[in-house]
Amino acid sequence: MKLLYLVFLIGALGTVACTQKKSAVVFQTDFGLKDGAVSAMKGVATSVDPDLSLYDNTHEIPAYNIWEAAYRLDQSIQYWPKGTVFVSVVDPGVGTDRRSVVALTKSGQYVVTPDNGTLTLIEKSMGIASIRLIDEAKNRRQNSGASYTFHGRDVYAYTAARLASKTISFEEVGPLFEESIVRLPYKAPNYSNGILEGTIPVLDVQYGNIWTNIPAKMILDHGIQYGDSVSYSIFFKDSLVHQNSAKLVHTFGEVPDQMPLVYFNSLMEFSIALNMGDYSKAFGIGSGNDWHIQLKVK
Numbered sequence: 170m171k172l173l174y175l176v177f178l179i180g181a182l183g184t185v186a187c188t189q190k191k192s193a194v195v196f197q198t199d200f201g202l203k204d205g206a207v208s209a210m211k212g213v214a215t216s217v218d219p220d221l222s223l224y225d226n227t228h229e230i231p232a233y234n235i236w237e238a239a240y241r242l243d244q245s246i247q248y249w250p251k252g253t254v255f256v257s258v259v260d261p262g263v264g265t266d267r268r269s270v271v272a273l274t275k276s277g278q279y280v281v282t283p284d285n286g287t288l289t290l291i292e293k294s295m296g297i298a299s300i301r302l303i304d305e306a307k308n309r310r311q312n313s314g315a316s317y318t319f320h321g322r323d324v325y326a327y328t329a330a331r332l333a334s335k336t337i338s339f340e341e342v343g344p345l346f347e348e349s350i351v352r353l354p355y356k357a358p359n360y361s362n363g364i365l366e367g368t369i370p371v372l373d374v375q376y377g378n379i380w381t382n383i384p385a386k387m388i389l390d391h392g393i394q395y396g397d398s399v400s401y402s403i404f405f406k407d408s409l410v411h412q413n414s415a416k417l418v419h420t421f422g423e424v425p426d427q428m429p430l431v432y433f434n435s436l437m438e439f440s441i442a443l444n445m446g447d448y449s450k451a452f453g454i455g456s457g458n459d460w461h462i463q464l465k466v467k
């Protein structure tokens with residue numbers, strides 16, 4: 170009987186341990202890696218729980234570019250498991266009355282961030298189940314109240330680590346946030362009179378490729394096929410910046426070096442590149458909601 174009880178107890182403890190499994194924390198910022206800011210955030214998280222797994226999404230978001238923070242979050246979060254805690258700090262309003270929140274997506278990931286538009290795209294793509302306002306009286310690094318300019322370290326990394334380590338529950342983050350979040354302007358792709366139009370939300374910055382928000386399905390559904398030559402025009406606000414045409418291919422190696430091509434990127438969205446070259450530099454193309462593209466379809 171005692172042996173059976175011991176087996177039962179070990180099993181029960183194992184079940185509890187499984188339910189309390191710690192979550193990963195993933196950081197993204199516009200801090201860069203030139204100084205110790207990212208290290209300080211990870212130090213705070215490690216001080217909360219040295220057994221946490223800490224990862225980087227990116228720290229190379231252009232300074233103050235909340236739109237790109239929203240995009241890079243949306244680009245990556247879907248591939249992380251339920252319970253993962255993202256910390257997104259692109260926060261030009263730090264120290265002002267902008268709100269600090271934790272969002273729970275409908276897929277079960279958390280995002281710790283200022284309410285400044287960072288949640289715009291994941292609200293559309295994944296859905297947000299609930300948002301809580303961070304109660305800084307409880308979820309702020311001890312003795313950091315005199316600092317107004319590094320909430321990424323003192324509030325967001327600290328709260329994220331407490332949440333990921335199960336030191337606090339989502340409910341203990343703070344009160345429900347039932348107001349409307351800040352949303353950035355966003356233009357969805359559309360079709361009209363033989364023209365597909367979309368935006369250039371970001372560049373594939375390492376290689377200079379042009380990424381649009383026009384999904385592959387929309388392209389293919391309107392009669393463009395692999396091997397077709399696609400004509401496109403790129404605008405900044407209302408001014409035409411660039412016109413060209415290129416063949417729709419599966420991969421870069423299908424065209425000679427330094428030749429243009431169009432393809433579907435890793436998110437299965439229409440993109441433009443120079444094989445072994447930098448399209449954005451070659452033709453002066455930027456990104457953001459002021460940049461848009463038009464494609465002629467059959």
